[in-house]
Amino acid sequence: MISEDDVLHVARLARLRVTSEERATMAGELARILAHVGKMSEIDVTGVRPTAHVLDVVNVTREDKRRPGLTRDEALRNAPAVSDDCFRVPRMG
Amino acid sequence: MTTLDPLRLTARDAKRLLVDGEISAAELTKVFLDQIAAVEDKVKAFILVTADNAAKYSTKVDREMQAMRGPLAGLPIAVKDNLVTEGVTTTCASRMLHNYQPVYTATAVRQVWDGHVVMLGKTNLDEFAMGSSTEYSAYQVTANPWDLDTVPGGSSGGSAAAVAAGEALWALGSDTGGSVRQPASLCGVVGMKPTYGAVSRYGLVAFASSLDQIGPLTRSVYDCALLLQHITGRDPRDATSVELPEPVVLPSAERLDGLRIGVPSEYLDVGLEDGVRARFDETLARIEELGGRCVEVSLPHTEYALPAFYVIAPAEASANLARFDGVRYGYRCSDPVDLTDLYERTRSEGFGPEVKRRIMIGTYALSAGYYDAYYGRAQRVRSLVCRDFDHAFSQVDLIASPTSPTVAFTAGSRTSDPLAMYMSDVCTIPANLAGLPAISIPCGLSGGLPVGFQLIGPAFSENRVLAAAHALEGAIGFDTAPPFRGSRSSSGERDRGSADTTPRPEDTHP
Numbered sequence: 001m002i003s004e005d006d007v008l009h010v011a012r013l014a015r016l017r018v019t020s021e022e023r024a025t026m027a028g029e030l031a032r033i034l035a036h037v038g039k040m041s042e043i044d045v046t047g048v049r050p051t052a053h054v055l056d057v058v059n060v061t062r063e064d065k066r067r068p069g070l071t072r073d074e075a076l077r078n079a080p081a082v083s084d085d086c087f088r089v090p091r092m093g
Numbered sequence: 094m095t096t097l098d099p100l101r102l103t104a105r106d107a108k109r110l111l112v113d114g115e116i117s118a119a120e121l122t123k124v125f126l127d128q129i130a131a132v133e134d135k136v137k138a139f140i141l142v143t144a145d146n147a148a149k150y151s152t153k154v155d156r157e158m159q160a161m162r163g164p165l166a167g168l169p170i171a172v173k174d175n176l177v178t179e180g181v182t183t184t185c186a187s188r189m190l191h192n193y194q195p196v197y198t199a200t201a202v203r204q205v206w207d208g209h210v211v212m213l214g215k216t217n218l219d220e221f222a223m224g225s226s227t228e229y230s231a232y233q234v235t236a237n238p239w240d241l242d243t244v245p246g247g248s249s250g251g252s253a254a255a256v257a258a259g260e261a262l263w264a265l266g267s268d269t270g271g272s273v274r275q276p277a278s279l280c281g282v283v284g285m286k287p288t289y290g291a292v293s294r295y296g297l298v299a300f301a302s303s304l305d306q307i308g309p310l311t312r313s314v315y316d317c318a319l320l321l322q323h324i325t326g327r328d329p330r331d332a333t334s335v336e337l338p339e340p341v342v343l344p345s346a347e348r349l350d351g352l353r354i355g356v357p358s359e360y361l362d363v364g365l366e367d368g369v370r371a372r373f374d375e376t377l378a379r380i381e382e383l384g385g386r387c388v389e390v391s392l393p394h395t396e397y398a399l400p401a402f403y404v405i406a407p408a409e410a411s412a413n414l415a416r417f418d419g420v421r422y423g424y425r426c427s428d429p430v431d432l433t434d435l436y437e438r439t440r441s442e443g444f445g446p447e448v449k450r451r452i453m454i455g456t457y458a459l460s461a462g463y464y465d466a467y468y469g470r471a472q473r474v475r476s477l478v479c480r481d482f483d484h485a486f487s488q489v490d491l492i493a494s495p496t497s498p499t500v501a502f503t504a505g506s507r508t509s510d511p512l513a514m515y516m517s518d519v520c521t522i523p524a525n526l527a528g529l530p531a532i533s534i535p536c537g538l539s540g541g542l543p544v545g546f547q548l549i550g551p552a553f554s555e556n557r558v559l560a561a562a563h564a565l566e567g568a569i570g571f572d573t574a575p576p577f578r579g580s581r582s583s584s585g586e587r588d589r590g591s592a593d594t595t596p597r598p599e600d601t602h603p
Contacts, residue, residue: 007453014411014456015418016449017437026453029511033454036512037400040470043477050472051479053303053333054528054552055290060332074196078422087420093431 002031097121099128099259100574104168104316107262111167118167121262122151122211125169128259129213135241135581137233138255140174140184142214151211165208165323171261173252174215175222175298176202176307181212185298186230187220189423189443199296200331201265201307201324208323213261216251220445221414222272222300224248225517228508229447236504237280239542241579243501246276246517252310253280257575263311263320269300270402271496271521273308274533278496278545281535281573283317283562284310286521288552289528290335292321293328301409302333304402304525312573314534314563318343321555342556344563349385352561354548355489356387359395363519365498368539373495376536376546379568380493385561390489392481397474398523403515404458404471405526410448411455417443450511479527486551491561494520496533496545524549532562535571541578543571 004023007030011018018026072085081088097107097116102124110116126144133139147169154167161167172178175185177195184190198206206212219229227235227250237245238258245254249266253276256264266273268286277284285308292307299305309320322341328334356377361370377387419425419439426442429435444452458467485492497517507514524531529549536546546565550558 006457010453010457010460013460014452015415015433015436015440016444016452017441026450029450030453030457032512033403033450034457034467036515037403037467037471039400040397040404040474041466043394043397043474045470045473045477048473048476050469051475051526052472054479054526055333055335057290057333057335062329070196075421077196078193080419080423080425089420090429090431090435093433 002027002034097124098574099124101312102262103313104262104311104319105313107168108164118151118154118211119148121167122147122169125213125259125261132238132258132577133260135236135577136238136254136258136260137235138216138251138258138260139171139214140186140217140232140251141182143181143212147211147213154209154211161209163208164319165205165210167209167211169211169213169262170205171213171216171252171255171264172202173218173249173264173266175218175267176265177296177298178202178212178215181215183215183298184232185221186218186232187443187445187448188231189417191424193422197296200293200328202296204324205265205320216249216255216264218251219248220448221298221410222248222267222269223410223447223451225271225275225514226502226507227251227276228504229445231445234504236581237501238575238577239281240501241577241581242503243542243579244279244504246279246497246501248272249284249310250276253277253282253284256280256282256310256312257573263309263316266308266310267297268306268308268525269304269406270525271518273310274521274531274545274547275497275518277310277533279501279543281543281571281575282310282312283314283532283534284308285317285321285532286524286530287321287325287555288530290333291325291337291530291553291555293326293331293334295328295330299413301406302413303409304406314344314532314559314566317532318559337555338553339556341559344559346560346564347567349380349383349561349564352385352491353489354380354385354387355390355485355492357390357392357395357485357492357494359392360494360520363498365495366500366539369495369498369500369544372537372539372544373546376565376569377493379565383564383568387493388489390485390492392485392523394474394477394481395523398478398526399515399519401471401474401478402522402526403454404467405475407451407455408458408468409455411452411459414448414452447511475526478523482523482527482529490557492549494547494549496520496547500539500542500544520547528552530555530558532558534562534566534569535573536569537571541576
């Protein structure tokens with residue numbers, strides 16, 4: 001079961017703010033979805049290796065050579081707030 | 094100029110008309126811009142129509158015909174709005190990216206731009222590609238051209254509807270759990286998810302990185318192969334991209350002699366509508382008429398694929414969407430008092446309900462104490478799903494199933510029930526988990542709405558899948574022109590908020 005406190009905890013981890021109303025709705029929805037995915041516990045997966053990725057390519061590297069990246073102007077172009085050519089953020093809490 | 098029917102014209106025929114000089118690229122582009130002007134009010138497939146650029150660029154293709162040649166030159170395309178396009182607003186149908194101006198272009202889009210296709214605009218989707226009906230767009234609800242009161246499927250619903258409605262010759266979409274194939278099925282067009290890694294994901298705004306693939310939506314299997322030819326290949330900017338062992342060949346097969354098609358009983362046990370089952374069975378009979386052989390196979394872990402997907406995809410999404418924090422791009426809440434307030438309010442105001450739901454599920458599944466029970470287990474179930482396919486493909490060449498258990502459903506009928514919405518993808522999700530190529534082709538109508546037929550192949554068997562789909566398509570003879578029936582009772586327009594949340598066209602490339 002998912003309690004409203006669980007919702008609050010997970011929301012905090014995900015940096016989402018939920019209203020008390022959303023908390024109740026989400027607790028119900030998440031409980032239903034988790035009950036559905038809980039079906040996986042029916043099968044024995046002992047000794048089965050996890051698949052993170054289907055391709056068997058490993059350690060893909062590129063040549064260690066300089067190449068152009070984004071310019072400062074490009075990197076800042078979409079920033080909601082800029083000062084002194086840097087991303088501007090409010091103070092830490 | 095020949096009169097062209099945008100509802101039936103294929104890229105193959107359009108190309109022939111261009112080459113023969115019967116039509117110019119500008120005239121061809123105008124056919125689709127005119128159709129957009131005629132039906133877009135009802136269909137709402139596009140978040141942004143780049144009409145001026147399309148007109149200008151097509152004229153340039155005509156003028157510089159010598160320099161701007163190639164198999165795709167002058168053929169108009171629509172692009173899903175989660176593929177970033179330099180100089181053209183890219184929103185992912187999210188308030189979070191309402192004003193995002195990409196400073197680079199997705200490799201797949203770059204490849205078709207380099208081939209001198211004409212981009213008509215950016216199409217609607219479920220926010221960040223999370224959904225199966227395109228109703229979770231923050232901007233508008235797209236209608237299915239076959240029945241305007243039903244959904245086009247999703248998440249590439251805008252691309253599928255644009256092609257079905259004759260608003261584009263073809264389109265690009267993305268498929269994480271069926272997001273190209275399911276809308277193709279519901280809209281009566283062809284849609285393909287290539288083998289994982291076949292198409293670079295560079296510039297595809299990431300949803301679930303181990304599952305996402307870009308794919309074509311077209312009016313024919315030949316067109317699908319033609320577009321696929323130009324977007325596949327190893328890209329140094331996507332470390333998970335690979336070169337196809339054999340290049341994509343344009344299909345010409347008319348027979349299926351000797352081909353063994355496996356029909357997994359588990360896929361027929363998912364609450365198929367009667368009409369879907371009937372069209373599916375008829376299509377199997379056609380396979381036999383064409384010389385193929387249908388045999389029953391078993392994919393015993395099918396019922397666990399959906400649960401595994403709904404752990405893996407949200408887990409990856411929760412990590413991928415962590416980047417949207419109001420600092421570097423996109424939406425930012427007003428007057429944050431401190432950094433945590435900035436993060437939390439930006440994300441709460443910028444993301445819609447389904448995206449939040451998935452972030453929550455993913456965060457929960459990855460959190461301390463639950464990781465092994467959910468994410469760890471889901472990854473092991475994923476291995477079992479892959480093994481099922483390996484075993485089946487030791488007996489058959491391809492696997493066939495319906496693409497979606499139902500035809501297009503009524504708008505609003507599943508939005509309040511996340512699990513009912515998730516069930517739309519029960520037949521398409523396993524191919525994503527296993528990274529396999531799969532195509533959906535229209536195989537007839539049920540109650541006047543299209544039914545999709547899915548063919549899944551082993552990894553890198555794109556040519557086998559396309560050849561079989563091409564032969565089958567010829568035998569089915571589906572008419573791609575939709576009737577635009579229905580009334581569209583409520584306006585599809587969402588509250589776009591203040592003017593600054595509406596994406597604006599930018600007049601650059603192409």
